[in-house]
Amino acid sequence: xxxxxxxVFSGVQPTGNLHLGNYLGAIKRFVALQDGHECVYCVxxxxxxxxxxxPEELSDNIRNVTAAFLASGIDPQKHIVFNQxxxxxxxxxxxxxNCVARMGWLNRMTQxxxxxxxxxxxxxxxxxxxxxxxxxDILLYKAxxxxxGEDQKQHLELTRxxxxxxxxxxxxxxxxxxxxxxYFPMTEPLIGGPAARVMSLRDGAKKMSKSEASDMSRIxxxxxxxxxxxxxxxxxxxxxxLPEEVEGxxxxxxxxxxxGIFAAINDVDKAAVISEYGxxxxxxxxxxxxxxxxxxxAPISAKMRHLLAExxxxxxxxxxxxDKAREIAVVTMREVREIFGFVGAK
Ligand code: TYM
Numbered sequence: 001x002x003x004x005x006x007x008v009f010s011g012v013q014p015t016g017n018l019h020l021g022n023y024l025g026a027i028k029r030f031v032a033l034q035d036g037h038e039c040v041y042c043v044x045x046x047x048x049x050x051x052x053x054x055p056e057e058l059s060d061n062i063r064n065v066t067a068a069f070l071a072s073g074i075d076p077q078k079h080i081v082f083n084q085x086x087x088x089x090x091x092x093x094x095x096x097x098n099c100v101a102r103m104g105w106l107n108r109m110t111q112x113x114x115x116x117x118x119x120x121x122x123x124x125x126x127x128x129x130x131x132x133x134x135x136x137d138i139l140l141y142k143a144x145x146x147x148x149g150e151d152q153k154q155h156l157e158l159t160r161x162x163x164x165x166x167x168x169x170x171x172x173x174x175x176x177x178x179x180x181x182x183y184f185p186m187t188e189p190l191i192g193g194p195a196a197r198v199m200s201l202r203d204g205a206k207k208m209s210k211s212e213a214s215d216m217s218r219i220x221x222x223x224x225x226x227x228x229x230x231x232x233x234x235x236x237x238x239x240x241x242l243p244e245e246v247e248g249x250x251x252x253x254x255x256x257x258x259x260g261i262f263a264a265i266n267d268v269d270k271a272a273v274i275s276e277y278g279x280x281x282x283x284x285x286x287x288x289x290x291x292x293x294x295x296x297x298a299p300i301s302a303k304m305r306h307l308l309a310e311x312x313x314x315x316x317x318x319x320x321x322x323d324k325a326r327e328i329a330v331v332t333m334r335e336v337r338e339i340f341g342f343v344g345a346k
């Protein structure tokens with residue numbers, strides 16, 4: 001596959017159940033980008049092991065994320081779907097980027113601070129250098145666009161910083177070897193829409209997350225219709241009806257979140273939802289949201305279950321995807337080694 005101007009890369013960690021935030025903030029948008037882009041979608045298992053994982057659960061989760069990609073409509077024949085650990089160039093480029101990125105840059109990463117918690121001394125070195133691996137994922141394929149949820153924004157800024165420093169540190173060498181005036185592109189994050197940050201159903205100030213203790217805080221992609229409906233019915237709200245204007249959602253985090261979810265599932269903006277439900281009480285809006293969520297999510301979870309019944313077929317798709325990814329990755333790595341000045345025939 002040769003490089004075109006509109007390559008998309010993104011990744012999802014195989015750590016626990018995928019939820020509505022992962023789906024609306026990322027996977028649903030991956031599906032939409034397939035038209036007109038060359039997409040590389042990766043199950044980032046090397047990122048997963050920055051925190052301790054049970055090996056058997058990890059294998060299951062790698063297949064679960066792959067099944068979610070496929071069930072949502074990602075086409076592994078036209079695009080590339082694979083798991084990161086099968087393409088060793090990710091780890092290799094991450095090492096090079098560890099030598100480009102500065103300690104101060106990584107020290108500022110808020111996600112590291114959140115994940116490491118109070119006991120930073122006990123966090124893995126991998127968790128600290130996680131953003132270098134993420135930059136490697138993206139730049140190995142010289143991706144132009146990266147669709148992600150809002151929580152990844154800082155990591156994508158760091159990816160651009162690493163690309164810029166690499167291009168700058170080696171500018172003479174890059175030109176001398178005939179790669180022009182820069183080697184890596186300035187990747188653009190694609191963050192936006194009404195579900196860039198889906199919040200917990202129990203607390204509008206916290207993002208919906210796999211690691212939140214209460215399962216009622218999130219809708220999992222594999223939840224059955226009754227569970228989805230129950231979680232929406234019990235979602236925290238305030239006592240007021242929905243506002244008549246979209247501006248009225250400001251300061252009403254829970255209402256804003258539910259309207260955003262409705263909008264994203266239905267491919268409209270929040271204003272369109274408000275024009276239909278503005279002034280209506282939650283007793284009317286919640287059942288409509290539950291029906292919509294069930295209508296759109298139930299076929300995906302049914303398809304996931306169906307795919308997961310044939311794990312060998314999922315593994316074949318991952319192996320074939322890894323072969324296609326490697327074809328691109330080896331070229332980048334060969335050139336990066338040359339730029340650094342390493343000696344050898346590969
Ligand atoms: P991860 O696995 O935590 O999440 C996968 C995707 O889901 C998005 N997301 C959300 N979007 C909206 N609302 C939420 N509550 C919500 N929770 C999660 C994430 O923003 C993400 O897009 N570091 C990444 C994985 C990664 C990656 C990459 C992404 C590794 N290498 C290269 C892009 C490019 C992560 O942990 O995502």
